[in-house]
Amino acid sequence: EVQLLESGGGLVQPGGSLRLSCAASGFTFSSYAMSWVRQAPGKGLEWVSSISGSGGGTYYADSVRGRFTISRDISKNTLYLQMNSLRAEDTAVYYCAGHNCGGNCYSGFDSWGQGTLVTVSS
């Protein structure tokens, strides 16, 4: 069974940094492209970033490009999202999602974690 478990959320001041982790199990991690999706309080879903199975391909939403970095450690079966220069508008629940359709396929979103809350506030 595919399991995704996010961690690393919390309260951070504007301009600060945070690193989210997503521990994966139940599948061959390097075979899945992965993504981060966020949801601001009371709002809809927003795609943030995606990474290929090998880690060689990365994609970002304009709203986070240059501030966020997605990466993965295949030896640890873990996906990361390094978030720098955080803003109030980055406040959201951050979900990791997996794509069971090949390492360079980003359309799956067939598995989701439970989410981790990031609050950016002074």
Added chain:
Amino acid sequence: DVVMTQSPLSLPVTLGQPASISCRSSQSLVYSDGITYLNWFHQRPGQSPRRLIYKVSNRDSGVPDRFSGSGSGTDFTLKISRVEAEDVGVYYCMQATRWPLTFGGGTKVEIK
């Protein structure tokens, strides 16, 4: 960017009655391989989203057959043939044909 527009925003339904949600994209979602990467998700309050439908009309494992997806090009529909209490929540369409990936704004389904 591809804008995904869902309607209605809110959908009160009677148990046992059908429901239909529309999703329109600002550009064709047909990829160069001929496949349309349009997904539907359901999110219950306090829970993570769950994929229901992928590539327009393919139902995920464990999804009841009262759910069906249809459409082509820029116009898509999610139908529930007979709404049950567990179907409440917010439904989102999402396109994965073009970067950036984009979601519709959501349709909240509630029981009358």
